Amino acid sequence: MITTLHIKNVGIIDDLTVDFNEGLNILTGETGAGKTLIIGSIAIIAGGRFSKDMIRKGEEFSYIEANIYCPENGIAMDGNIIVSREVHTNGRSSCKINGRLVTVNELRETMSQLIEIHAQHDNQLLLNPAEHILYLDRFIGEKLQDKKEKYQNLYQQYNKIKQELKNNYGDEQEKARKLDLLNYQFNEIQMAKLKLGEEEELEEKSKMMHNAEKLQNCMNSIDIELNENIVSSISNCIRNLEKIEDCGDIYKEKLANLKSIYYDIQEMARDISYMKDETEFDGQTQNEVENRLDLIYSLKRKYGNSIQAILEYQSNIDDEINKIQNIEQVNKKLKTELTELEKQMLILAKEMREERKTQSLKLSKKINCELANLEMNNAKFSVQIDEISENNFNQNGLDKIEFFVCTNVGEEVKPLVKIASGGEMSRIMLAIKTVLASVDKVSTLVFDEIDTGMSGKASKAVGEKLKQISSKEQVLCITHSASITAKGDYNYFISKKIEGEKTYTHIKKLTEEEVIEEIARISSGNITQIAKEHAKELRKAG
Secondary structure: OOOEEEEEEEOOOOEEEOOOOOOOOEEEEEEOOHHHHHEEEHHHHHOOOOOOOEOOOOEEEEEEEEEOOOOOOOOOOOEEEEEEEEEOOOOOOEEEOOOOOEEEEHHHHHHOOOOOEEEEEOOOOOOOHHHHHHHHHHHHHHHHHHHHHHHHHHHHHHHHHHHHHHHHOOOOHHHHHHHHHHHHHHHHHHHHHHOOOOOHHHHHHHHHHHHHHHHHHHHHHHHHHHHHHHHHHHHHHHHHHHHHHHHHHHHHHHHHHHHHHHHHHHHHHHHHHHHHHHOOOOOOHHHHHHHHHHHHHHHHHHHHHHHOHHHHHHHHHHHHHHHHOOOOHHHHHHHHHHHHHHHHHHHHHHHHHHHHHHHHHHHHHHHHHHHOOOOOOOEEEEEEEEEEOOOOOOOEOOOOEEEEEOOOOOOEEEEHHHOOHHHHHHHHHHHHHHHHOOEEEEEEEEEEEEOOOHHHHHHHHHHHHHHOOOOOOEEEEEEOOOOHHHHOOOEEEEEEEOOOOEEEEEEEEOOOHHHHHHHHHHHOOOOHHHHHHHHHHHHHHO
């Protein structure tokens, strides 16, 4: 449930925070005070559309944040989920769940499990026939769930195999073209005889070749300096130390050190001499290195960014060539698996259909009973189940389900989506929600002026249903009906005031005495003693 809602810079709302509670939360107030903006803000935090026009005039951004208590949800921290959404006039925006940045789609998907919003002309799910099968399946519950899960697991395998068959070169010409291309690619890589690590060696050699003249000059200088100068000088020093080594241990020690240095430098001189020889390149060797590197670079552009990747690509090509060459056997095996899956899916789909047919009658009976309680005695609700052809499996089986209703005696039943009256649609939705309240996953239901255009008797019945639903789920409801207001567990009054050249929205949780006065104001327009007595009677009845 929503425990706290914070709204900043939305429409005429400057900075507003409200705490909601379990049960039935009723919002009433002045026309244009911002009641719908509050519900709209909840819709925005639930992933709904946000227009920059909604940002309060003169401000740079709008910000909405909600704390939702839902301990059974896996993403909740200490039972709480903190959701926020911020939109700036320059188009920059952000959505967060427990401080983690998410996309609007992720926000919408998460919040759809927590909050459901209904307005008189905004019952999208109920008006979408594709959702009707989900309503029925939720009503059926565990009796269907196990079969449906087994079916959907098979359906995933079924789609995977169908896709694999689609990609398995069923057309002979396409198969031949693909084989020619793969064989060409395989042979091109094979002929290159690539070796791991050779690119680095060749690049090192190429670098040396491009600097051959500089290398030659420097190495020659080093060779001459070492052999003709340094080695000769150290040799002379050694001979002189040998003449005086008997004069003391210190001279013997220095002689030994110098001989060690001499041997090291001799070794270095030999290495330099070999390296000098290696810097001599002929034109043919340089061409071979450059051509080899060009070949490797060309293969990298086609098949991978390294020799390792190219060789892995070649291995994959080899596997695919073998697969195509044996495609008939592969496809035959896949088709056999597909046929077996279809048999299993068909059995489960028929079992689900029988369960749906039986339970749809029970659902219709319960909803018709609720419609009668909502002053729609002549309404008849029914569930139509059409069978889909056996080669058109979908994720729910082989059933097309749509809700039908007749609201007046003598009329034919029509698809629910063709019901014109907003008041009738609101009551039908309430009847369905009442029946499904025990199996609904959402923890908060939001209703925005669903009582508009209803008679007093109908409004009273709607209030009773809202009260009934609120025993299982938190309900937030904007209303102009005294009968519905009287049913509230918690009542809030929304008002506006003008300060300077700006309008501000305020919200106040009402005391019991203030609730009576608000009911009186709604019912008669004036808070008279007679109106208050009537309000007390309504409140008592609630």
